[in-house]
Ligand SMILES: Nc1ncnc2c1ncn2[C@@H]1O[C@H](COP(=O)(O)OP(=O)(O)OP(=O)(O)O)[C@@H](O)[C@H]1O
């Protein structure tokens with residue numbers, strides 16, 4: 156599904172990704188851990204098409220396409236979804252309106268009929284139930300005045316509605332209370348499917364108790380320096396990242 | 402250009418000689434205006450209020466269009482199915498739709514009672530507005546004496562023949578009366594003066610809508626006299642045009658009155674929009690909120706200026722000026738100036754002004770969910786406009 160091959164990328168004047176390679180197959184869940192400032196969010200941003208992240212070298216192939224050639228909205232319609240580490244607040248834009256506009260824009264790109272508001276409402280109601288989302292958040296402007304945890308839950312809810320093929324969750328577990336963490340993990344687990352993959356960026360092994368990854372990778376100084384089975388996360392939690400310096 | 406003053410005074414003199422419907426007292430007012438005009442010079446960039454507008458466009462047929470990414474249609478404002486009474490102003494005079502309630506009296510402006518006439522304070526800065534007093538031939542006087550669920554619509558329906566139409570309207574609102582007014586400028590080239598006189602406890606919701614083509618011009622001068630406990634809520638949408646020049650002047654004449662105004666200035670091609678507000682807190686305990694949201698694209702220029710003057714003794718005045726601006730092209734310019742002049746104690750005042758581009762992070766957020774850049778921009782602009790719409 157996704158093949159990142161020896162990618163170098165920078166943000167601003169800073170070189171951040173330095174020869175990163177990673178392959179994600181359909182249906183797999185990959186966890187990415189690593190110290191602060193290692194480049195984890197930059198990787199997510201690069202895949203989603205953030206304009207100020209520039210790739211210098213290397214290739215990213217996604218479902219047979221050159222991902223870096225696509226506009227951000229094209230990537231979304233092709234099934235790439237990034238749950239942001241810091242979701243922005245957009246005053247004046249209603250959450251429901253935003254979601255429906257986004258969904259219909261994606262459907263249009265894929266040559267599908269738009270959803271009318273009745274259909275959309277029915278679908279969203281079902282998702283609210285399935286994902287234990289608070290519907291009052293949906294009536295408010297996008298993320299405006301949401302608590303840290305509420306923003307994260309809103310990201311996961313968007314993922315549930317948009318049903319991406321490749322979902323990248325950037326520290327979606329940070330700032331969540333125990334109950335919210337379970338709700339978010341449930342949301343991910345419900346979406347797990349043979350044709351859907353996840354990249355889960357996290358600092359805590361705790362989330363991985365709920366979402367069992369197929370692989371755990373350590374990203375440090377712009378590249379993957381270690382990969383292993385899910386037990387690697389436990390090791391990291393015990394040892395920290397001091398060993399990277401040896 | 403130098404001929405503009407002569408154009409105005411000639412037009413006024415013709416009218417003074419030929420218009421048999423002018424009462425003598427009004428003739429005298431017009432003669433005064435002509436006399437004052439002769440002491441002034443044409444608007445130019447030397448004036449504060451014309452510094453950021455091309456006053457040559459007063460004499461021109463309109464500006465040149467350059468491409469824009471902006472949609473020209475305005476954000477619609479819900480009207481909740483309120484009954485509309487339509488006043489059509491056209492070259493034959495005016496017509497009123499036949500559903501006009503008895504408590505609203507509409508007559509030609511020339512028939513206004515002298516006791517209700519308001520002399521406006523004009524000077525060099527407002528010379529183009531003074532020209533209106535000298536030259537107006539159109540307009541109505543409206544008197545409303547009841548609290549009504551009615552939207553009174555002024556529709557400007559003049560031929561567009563590169564001649565200015567000078568229109569003066571006066572809206573008198575009796576004690577406790579209440580209604581809505583919508584001023585719709587869709588056609589022609591209009592220089593208008595509107596005087597709103599609100600008596601104690603009356604309420605007017607006003608909507609000024611100027612959605613102009615690239616060749617059209619509009620000059621408006623709007624004066625609001627607010628007695629105690631009166632409230633005026635005004636929403637203005639100024640879109641396009643070659644030249645738009647709006648001045649809103651507010652006088653608080655009693656206590657505990659409220660003036661709220663939200664304005665969207667959207668300048669799409671090569672438009673010049675000046676949007677000026679003067680609020681005079683002459684008395685105690687009045688509140689004024691002025692919000693501007695301006696968007697400039699192409700080679701447009703926008704000047705927004707909100708002034709509040711708080712007189713000695715006008716304590717407990719509350720003032721808010723909130724001006725935000727978005728530039729969409731490197732050639733567009735916006736000048737944004739909140740101003741406070743306070744001579745009283747215990748005044749609560751907040752003012753702010755920002756100029757920026759559309760927020761990249763928000764645009765990317767929308768894009769990352771599948772919304773293309775063009776639509777993402779439109780959504781962001783619309784939400785920005787909404788902040789000004791009351
Ligand atoms: N636009 C930018 N301009 C300059 N430096 C940047 C920019 N964006 C990110 N960086 C820097 O790049 C490095 C990697 O940032 P990134 O956000 O990818 O780290 P991270 O691994 O996600 O860290 P964390 O665990 O703290 O979220 C950091 O040192 C950061 O300060």
Ligand SMILES: [Mg+2]
Pocket residue numbers: 195196197240325326
């Ligand atoms: Mg990060």
